[in-house]
Amino acid sequence: MKKILVYMILFQFAIIFMGCEKEIMSYEGKEGVYFGVRHGSPNSDQNKWPYQPYSNVEFIQIKKDVVEFPVKVDISGPVKNYDRSFRVEVNPDSTTAILGKHYEAVQEFWTVRAGSSTATITVKIMRTPDLEDENKTLGLRLLPTKDFVLSFPEWNAIPALNGGTIVAKFDASLHTLRINDFMVTPGLWLGSLQAGNKEGGAFGIFTRKKMEFLTEYLGLTYEDFASSETMPLARVALIGADAAAILIERFNAKNPVLEADGRLMFFGSVPWTSIVGVPYVPTP
Numbered sequence: 001m002k003k004i005l006v007y008m009i010l011f012q013f014a015i016i017f018m019g020c021e022k023e024i025m026s027y028e029g030k031e032g033v034y035f036g037v038r039h040g041s042p043n044s045d046q047n048k049w050p051y052q053p054y055s056n057v058e059f060i061q062i063k064k065d066v067v068e069f070p071v072k073v074d075i076s077g078p079v080k081n082y083d084r085s086f087r088v089e090v091n092p093d094s095t096t097a098i099l100g101k102h103y104e105a106v107q108e109f110w111t112v113r114a115g116s117s118t119a120t121i122t123v124k125i126m127r128t129p130d131l132e133d134e135n136k137t138l139g140l141r142l143l144p145t146k147d148f149v150l151s152f153p154e155w156n157a158i159p160a161l162n163g164g165t166i167v168a169k170f171d172a173s174l175h176t177l178r179i180n181d182f183m184v185t186p187g188l189w190l191g192s193l194q195a196g197n198k199e200g201g202a203f204g205i206f207t208r209k210k211m212e213f214l215t216e217y218l219g220l221t222y223e224d225f226a227s228s229e230t231m232p233l234a235r236v237a238l239i240g241a242d243a244a245a246i247l248i249e250r251f252n253a254k255n256p257v258l259e260a261d262g263r264l265m266f267f268g269s270v271p272w273t274s275i276v277g278v279p280y281v282p283t284p
Contacts, residue, residue: 030077030148030149031075031078031080031084031147031148031149032075032076032077032148032149032150032151032152033073033074033075033076033086033142033148033149033151034073034142034152034155034172035071035072035073035074035140035173035175036051036072036073037051037052037054037072037175038050038051038052038072038161039055039164040163040164040165041164044163048160048161048162049161049163050158050161050162050163050164050165050166051157051158051167051172052167053155053167053170053171053172053175054175054176054178055069055175055176055177056177056180057069057125057178058181058182059127059131059180059181060181060183060222061222064127065126065127066124066126066127067127068122068123068124069123069124069125069177070121070122071120071121071122071123071140071175071177072120073086073088073110073118073119073120073121075112075117075119075151076152079117080114080115081115082114083112083113083114084111084112084147084148085109085110085111085112085145085148086109086110086142086147086148087109087110087142087143087144087145088106088107088110088121088140088141088142089106089108089141089143090106090138090139090140091139091140091141091176093139094139094174095139096136096137097137097138097179098136101126101128102125102126102128102131102136102138102179103123103124103126103138103179104123104126106121106123106140109145112147112148123138123177125138125177125179128181131179131180131181131182132182132183132208135178135179135180136178136180137176137177137179138177138179139174139175139176140174140176140177141173142173142174150173151172151173152171152173153172153173155170155171155172183211183222184206185206186206186222186223186225186226187226187227188225188227188230188231188236189203189206189225190202190203190236191203191204191205191206192204192205193205196275197276197277197278198274198275198276199274199275199276200268201268202236202237202239202240202268203239203243203268204265204267204268205266205276207259209259209260209265210259210265213243213257213265214243217246218243220239240267240269243267244267244268247265247267247270248270248271251264251272254282256282258279258280259274261276261277261278261279262280263276263277263279263280
């Protein structure tokens with residue numbers, strides 16, 4: 001009798017287990033979309049780059065006046081053998097960029113092609129003078145369609161993806177483009193501001209106008225000053241000497257090169273002192 005009772009209990013458990021298993025196996029969540037943007041150092045393992053809620057659109061690096069900026073969108077769920085669509089719109093809550101000035105209207109519907117698990121949307125962004133001084137933002141957000149819901153409105157960083165800047169939590173249905181044309185001091189710039197606001201060193205302090213001068217007269221680019229690999233010390237000395245020679249020649253021709261505040265442009269071997277904020281006053 002005991003043996004029969006045990007068999008009956010085991011049989012009932014088996015029925016319950018199979019019923020649960022059937023429920024689990026038959027359940028399929030609806031496929032979703034999320035922004036799958038990842039960026040990190042080119043020297044790091046790309047497979048370890050964390051997902052990010054923003055992208056930087058830096059025209060100083062892009063070197064174009066108009067750019068079709070790509071933004072990656074991924075899907076969750078199985079790949080299908082037919083095309084599916086998702087929606088994108090501008091998020092006004094995170095946008096300071098002006099339509100028609102900084103960006104063109106964003107296409108609403110996009111397609112995940114048959115056999116694919118990803119898509120790339122593009123946003124046309126324009127370079128404008130005000131971006132040299134202020135950062136603009138363009139917020140994007142995904143919207144549900146008949147094909148897709150929103151996958152991860154609460155994204156938690158994946159511990160194994162630690163190859164760059166980690167944002168612990170964010171809404172993966174939102175993405176922000178940070179747009180600017182800032183020209184910050186590059187990685188290898190041998191110059192400084194000394195006591196009394198005087199420029200010193202081989203190049204003096206970095207300014208956009210000085211970089212534009214080097215590009216116009218010596219054919220250099222902003223990227224040339226990224227590191228010691230592109231700008232070894234021997235090259236620094238040659239550039240400083242060549243730039244100073246041009247500045248002296250222009251000065252002697254009574255056509256000096258001035259910075260935005262009116263002071264004489266400075267490189268280490270020029271015979272004058274350059275004080276930030278003090279404009280040059282020509283002698284009669």
